């Protein structure tokens with residue numbers, strides 16, 4: 001089954017579902033999520049807080065809690081450096097440890113959650129290298145210096161000896177990226193890596209990621225709730241709402257002609273100038289809130305917030321994710337009717 005993965009993809013996620021067992025009962029966080037990523041491509045995962053973006057990416061890294069606290073179903077096909085396709089969903093933890101930080105890496109919003117405050121950054125990067133490569137300490141430190149150069153840290157030799165708190169937020173994020181790239185992963189998952197940074201530094205980090213991607217050909221899965229950032233970096237976009245994909249497609253068609261009312265709403269709630277080019281410059285919040293996953297509305301989970309909802313239909317059955325045009329999928333009963341009115 002693993003062998004039939006599309007030859008041009010490096011990651012092929014199929015029917016991923018994750019639920020958590022909590023005091024409040026079963027929390028179904030992600031349902032029926034499928035997507036592929038090709039080498040060199042950036043796929044942006046967008047949606048409001050609680051839509052399931054982080055759980056999806058943690059599941060791909062197999063970093064969601066083990067059973068019985070969480071259950072994970074579906075497949076996560078990954079093409080390794082050796083050309084072999086493995087289903088990460090079924091790997092044993094020790095096999096997954098050999099992949100994580102090696103063939104597939106992740107960076108987070110807050111570098112201090114991954115950097116150890118009491119160790120020099122050179123030692124931390126060298127450690128990341130030595131976890132997966134049989135090299136001596138000096139070779140690992142040389143590689144760490146090379147990586148600091150790669151991520152644009154000035155005076156890299158001196159910086160190897162710095163502690164994380166000696167660095168600015170932007171520089172710490174660069175160190176995180178250096179650690180994530182230590183073993184040349186073919187997929188990098190970036191979970192809101194620029195959110196905590198000021199706008200100028202944010203732009204520099206995005207530029208750096210783009211440059212590194214061009215140089216290495218790695219695939220990037222970029223999680224953000226900022227559609228301005230999406231316009232800047234993504235090739236393809238996947239919009240999530242209440243744990244499901246509600247729209248997926250190329251960045252230009254999706255931002256220029258969104259089909260799902262939720263995507264329209266997200267675009268209208270973004271004050272970013274970058275989006276003016278897509279004719280989306282008005283500022284309007286989406287009314288209501290993301291539903292509690294233990295009390296999902298019946299039918300389309302967006303219908304209580306949707307101006308186009310048709311009672312008797314949208315509040316009854318969950319729409320399927322259907323192909324509206326080539327490589328543009330939408331999960332909405334009403335997309336045809338809405339598109340014909342707006343045409």
Ligand SMILES: Nc1ncnc2c1ncn2[C@@H]1O[C@H](COP(=O)(O)OP(=O)(O)OP(=O)(O)O)[C@@H](O)[C@H]1O
Nearest residue numbers: 020022027029048049050051052053054055056293
């Ligand atoms: N360990 C957990 N136990 C129980 N529920 C969880 C757990 N982790 C996440 N959830 C729930 O899963 C749902 C999806 O959360 P997720 O963090 O993926 O959203 P998100 O889109 O990444 O949001 P944000 O932008 O705030 O990170 C939420 O309802 C969240 O409360």
